[in-house]
Amino acid sequence: MEQIRQLQEANEKLKTDMDLFAMPEPLPERPEGAPEPGSTQGTSAPKSSFSADVLGMEMPYLGEGETRVGFQHFDKVENEKARVEAMQVEQAARVTGVTPRPPPKYEKTEWPLSIVFVSSEVTPWSKTGGLADVCGSLPRELVKRGHRVMVVSPYYQRGTKEDQHFAGAFDTCSNAEVGLFGGSHEVGFMHQVYDGVDFVFVKHDCYERPGGIYVDLEGQAWPDNQFRYTLLSHAACEAPLKINFEGKGTYGDEVVFVANDWHAGLVPLVIASKYRQYWNTYHNARTITVIHNILHQGSEPATTFPNLGIPDDWYWCLEYQYPEHMRAHELDLGLVVNILKGAVATSDRVLTVSEGYAEEICTPLGGKGLETILTERKHRLDGVVNGIDLDEWNPAEDEFCEFPYDVSNLAGKLMNKRALQRELGFEVRDDVPLLGFIGRLDWQKGPDLIRDSIAEMMNEDVQLVMLGSGIGELEGFMQWAENTYNDKFRGWVGFNVPVAHRITAGCDILLMPSRFEPCGLNQLYAMRYGTLPIAHATGGLSDTITRHNPFAMDDPEVAVAAAIASDEGPDGNREMADLGPGTGWLFDTMDTWSFMYCVSNACKLFRENPKMWRAMQIQAMSQDLSWYHAALKWEKIFEWSKIDPPHCEINQQHEHHHHH
Ligand code: ADP
Numbered sequence: 001m002e003q004i005r006q007l008q009e010a011n012e013k014l015k016t017d018m019d020l021f022a023m024p025e026p027l028p029e030r031p032e033g034a035p036e037p038g039s040t041q042g043t044s045a046p047k048s049s050f051s052a053d054v055l056g057m058e059m060p061y062l063g064e065g066e067t068r069v070g071f072q073h074f075d076k077v078e079n080e081k082a083r084v085e086a087m088q089v090e091q092a093a094r095v096t097g098v099t100p101r102p103p104p105k106y107e108k109t110e111w112p113l114s115i116v117f118v119s120s121e122v123t124p125w126s127k128t129g130g131l132a133d134v135c136g137s138l139p140r141e142l143v144k145r146g147h148r149v150m151v152v153s154p155y156y157q158r159g160t161k162e163d164q165h166f167a168g169a170f171d172t173c174s175n176a177e178v179g180l181f182g183g184s185h186e187v188g189f190m191h192q193v194y195d196g197v198d199f200v201f202v203k204h205d206c207y208e209r210p211g212g213i214y215v216d217l218e219g220q221a222w223p224d225n226q227f228r229y230t231l232l233s234h235a236a237c238e239a240p241l242k243i244n245f246e247g248k249g250t251y252g253d254e255v256v257f258v259a260n261d262w263h264a265g266l267v268p269l270v271i272a273s274k275y276r277q278y279w280n281t282y283h284n285a286r287t288i289t290v291i292h293n294i295l296h297q298g299s300e301p302a303t304t305f306p307n308l309g310i311p312d313d314w315y316w317c318l319e320y321q322y323p324e325h326m327r328a329h330e331l332d333l334g335l336v337v338n339i340l341k342g343a344v345a346t347s348d349r350v351l352t353v354s355e356g357y358a359e360e361i362c363t364p365l366g367g368k369g370l371e372t373i374l375t376e377r378k379h380r381l382d383g384v385v386n387g388i389d390l391d392e393w394n395p396a397e398d399e400f401c402e403f404p405y406d407v408s409n410l411a412g413k414l415m416n417k418r419a420l421q422r423e424l425g426f427e428v429r430d431d432v433p434l435l436g437f438i439g440r441l442d443w444q445k446g447p448d449l450i451r452d453s454i455a456e457m458m459n460e461d462v463q464l465v466m467l468g469s470g471i472g473e474l475e476g477f478m479q480w481a482e483n484t485y486n487d488k489f490r491g492w493v494g495f496n497v498p499v500a501h502r503i504t505a506g507c508d509i510l511l512m513p514s515r516f517e518p519c520g521l522n523q524l525y526a527m528r529y530g531t532l533p534i535a536h537a538t539g540g541l542s543d544t545i546t547r548h549n550p551f552a553m554d555d556p557e558v559a560v561a562a563a564i565a566s567d568e569g570p571d572g573n574r575e576m577a578d579l580g581p582g583t584g585w586l587f588d589t590m591d592t593w594s595f596m597y598c599v600s601n602a603c604k605l606f607r608e609n610p611k612m613w614r615a616m617q618i619q620a621m622s623q624d625l626s627w628y629h630a631a632l633k634w635e636k637i638f639e640w641s642k643i644d645p646p647h648c649e650i651n652q653q654h655e656h657h658h659h660h
């Protein structure tokens with residue numbers, strides 16, 4: 001409290017000193033429909049515009065507008081002071097002499113396609129994780145290459161601020177009737193063009209209710225999720241045929257469908273079993289199932305099969321039987337319809353978000369029951385690592401961070417670190433490694449490994465901040481740790497994008513102890529911000545992080561050469577890339593010993609060898625993490641799908657039936 005009062009006083013004094021409020025400028029009214037301050041649009045306003053409501057203690061967090069115990073307000077006045085200080089002292093000392101890599105140049109494709117993404121969430125309209133980011137950014141890249149791209153997703157109205165994002169979508173007035181759950185259901189299509197992409201939102205009552213995207217206000221899955229996403233999949237199949245886009249006509253039936261995760265998993269089945277079979281259309285369409293996380297498969301009791309609107313003779317595609325040890329009781333046959341299984345069985349190709357994960361899901365450990373069918377389809381299974389949105393995650397222009405920087409000069413990063421330390425109420429010290437964790441608090445992301453190592457970690461001279469929500473016990477742990485290690489630990493329970501950006505920019509090290517990780521985005525964001533990841537060697541984490549090489553030269557030129565080598569050719573020039581200092585640390589086994597071994601090594605390097613540290617930052621930041629390379633690989637996969645005959649042609653299901 002004392003600290004806060006002192007800060008308040010200091011702020012007041014500074015405000016008077018700077019004479020900021022002598023003539024307060026009236027703020028213009030926000031026009032109808034203008035972006036919210038702090039939303040992703042309209043970021044060009046100068047960052048240091050002083051006005052009463054953005055200054056110091058009065059400023060709530062952008063986003064949630066709340067402060068957690070132990071956190072200070074994000075203090076713009078202190079930060080402004082620090083900026084002046086930075087100009088004087090730090091700039092010269094932090095110049096690296098490295099020029100940032102220019103953004104990739106797009107050339108138009110010679111084979112433009114019509115592509116339809118189907119997804120249960122899409123940034124910025126709806127988001128719970130990486131899936132939304134992919135469906136929000138990859139389509140834009142494909143448009144830049146000259147493809148025509150539509151994204152079909154629900155029109156959610158949940159009584160939250162996110163609802164406003166849908167305000168820009170207008171009714172296409174082409175409704176569709178789809179058959180499922182023993183009846184005919186009408187949906188509307190709302191449409192918004194954004195960066196050349198047609199975003200189409202399926203309108204139906206079942207998407208308009210307070211709560212989460214997948215869960216109710218108590219955090220329980222909506223009981224009608226099977227209906228909601230069966231509806232989405234059927235509606236998405238109608239969209240290319242029905243919606244007549246002004247001046248450009250319909251997409252027609254030669255599209256490539258990209259069905260993301262189980263929510264869209266019925267698309268390949270509906271196309272093959274209904275449209276081709278009975279309605280004589282979509283013969284030249286192709287379907288690609290994309291697996292972002294195989295843990296969720298959309299399984300429901302087999303008795304719900306008639307709900308799905310799929311002809312009976314296709315039941316075998318969806319049928320799945322749980323192994324005995326996973327059944328509820330002696331009489332339980334463990335028979336379910338598994339939508340993701342159906343998608344894998346019937347789509348033309350299967351794609352997942354890293355090569356490593358593509359291998360893992362073919363093994364009993366990683367396949368979560370689908371390893372057999374995935375192995376059967378291995379010759380049509382690929383992995384492509386996600387890119388990142390270079391505009392949203394750009395240290396040189398981050399609307400949530402005070403101090404812009406890039407690889408040529410890391411002074412801003414240090415300033416962001418100090419600002420973060422102030423915000424967290426930590427001692428402001430450059431020499432202590434600041435560690436961060438961002439992510440869902442669940443089994444997958446491995447926050448329990450941090451919990452189990454906390455005593456040992458807190459024994460070191462480090463500071464640690466964790467942001468995330470999920471399992472109550474782990475949220476409780478964060479509160480406990482904040483009380484127990486008050487000078488070194490902060491926990492923010494919740495989902496907060498601005499805080500996520502500031503942690504990414506301000507920390508020295510990002511912890512990512514995921515048990516499994518299909519791709520993982522936070523380690524990519526971190527590397528772009530010169531924050532070095534420590535991660536479990538799994539899936540996309542081991543595909544994207546280059547282990548620290550203690551024998552490398554700590555030379556910026558070597559670092560840049562290694563970064564460039566890592567994205568040369570289809571899989572990167574590993575030998576060259578590995579000659580560099582590396583971009584982070586990977587631990588091979590999921591235990592506290594291996595994890596802490598990396599943490600200690602990293603902290604030691606941070607303290608004792610700033611030159612090597614800098615070289616690693618340079619290698620991390622010089623990588624091309626954009627969607628460019630990924631989009632080219634996706635494009636190849638679309639092309640391959642077009643070259644091959646469809647996996648399920650008319651009447652072929654009987655043939656398949658025999659070998660199942
Ligand atoms: P997943 O999709 O498995 O949750 P990813 O790493 O692919 O994991 O993507 C997670 C996305 O969600 C990232 O953009 C990350 O920054 C964001 N995120 C996760 N947890 C939080 C949080 N508590 N607050 C803000 N953003 C978060």
